[in-house]
Amino acid sequence: MTASPLPRLAVTLGEPAGIGPELVAELARTDLAADLIAIGDGELLQAAAHSRGLKLDLRDDDGRALERRERGQLRLIATPAAAPVVAGKLDRANAGYVLSTLARAADGCLAGEFDAVVTAPVQKSIINDAGIPFSGHTEYFALRAGAEVVMMLAAAELRVALATTHLPLSAVPAAITHDGLQATLRIVHADLQRKFGIARPRILVLGLNPHAGEGGHLGREEIDVITPALEQLRAEGLQLTGPLPADTAFLPGPLGRHDAVLAMYHDQGLPVLKALGFGQAVNITLGLPFIRTSVDHGTALDLAGRNLAEAGSLIAATRLALELVVKSRD
Incomplete structure (x- = not known):
């Protein structure tokens, strides 16, 4: 043979x-x-x-x-x-x-x-x-x-994708748009299926602001942009949770119920991933x-x-x- x-x-x-x-x-x-x-x-x-x-x-x-x-x-x-x-x-x-x-x-x-x-x-x-x-x-x-691509890093069982990548922090809120967020989530969903073989991906989406905006008291991006984008994608069949506060989303309970996390900006999600697996983590370009x-x-x-x-x-x-x-x- x-x-x-x-x-x-x-x-x-x-x-x-x-x-x-x-x-x-x-x-x-x-x-x-x-x-x-x-x-x-x-x-x-x-x-x-x-x-x-x-x-x-x-x-x-x-x-x-x-x-x-x-x-x-x-x-x-x-x-x-x-x-x-x-x-x-x-x-x-x-x-x-x-x-x-x-x-x-x-x-x-x-x-x-x-x-x-x-x-x-x-x-x-x-x-x-x-x-x-x-x-x-x-x-x-x-x-x-x-x-169109999305940056995702993976370490052990944790996968963190980014809605924005190499931007100054001051430029991030304006870069979080309804259409852009939907495009990002569709790419993550599709490549979790196509490249990772996950039939029905479950994605946890972080909010942009502390406490995911605290009902609008700490920012309105969750109310005006993120939540409407997620609701429309859920109607299309995507399994999405959020927007959740970033300071509690990385606990074992929420993570164990999801296949990937979408962070709104570079330093929101990657410090957690690198603290858990630096030196063994992998950067993957989706899309x-x-x-x-x-x-x-x-x-x-x-x-x-x-x-x-x-x-x-x-x-x-x-x-x-x-x-x-x-x-x-x-």
Whole structure:
């Protein structure tokens, strides 16, 4: 009997001066049953492996199906950095290089060349300093794929999706709209079904204000926007609870009755999730026509090149991407 080809997972190295290349080198040591295809600078990847005392079997990707991957083996789509890389030292000259690796991964997924993409962390500030507008992986892949997307992080049994992502807190209330909230919840509902195999997803929706507005005394967004949007979606058959106060929604009782939580803004839901599972949490982009997962942390420039960075989140992200690919083939 002929063995089935391994799922092809593209893995981007992220910010070259950060911990991403080291984490990808560590990822190669796992026994995950996936064809791991690194997209980035091969010399940088080998140097990162050497700094951690790892032997890396790096081979050019020829696009052919792989039925078995040995520990330490990675295939490579070579994308040279534009300028020499020094661990921990950002360089605007490499901003375009970083985006070129993301573009290659996204385009390869859209063309069916890869089954999923897993991303190491990037440094948004240096890309913007180079004069390139960039607010994050999530928004970049959405634009590349022409899709409406939602950011969701998962750790253990907790999944937290976001109604807004990388916005100043002052801009959040205006960004919570009836149509936008409904679009977000439809994406979360659909991908919990399609990608996670949950037949009837149960979603807990947080309010925006303290005490979910306290009946309008602490804000009217719950009354004017959130509740009407939820009521209309419930009439369509979505199982939604809320809006609930964020300070009590994460207790075991409410969480145990739901498959995901929708937070209104970045720092409303993610601190709870990261407190419960930092280093093992996974960032998932919902709504894309392909599977994309990522780490739950940043570039950790202070740790780069010091053999101190933990690869747990990247390994968890790759494991989840693999599970979702396998599930999609069932």
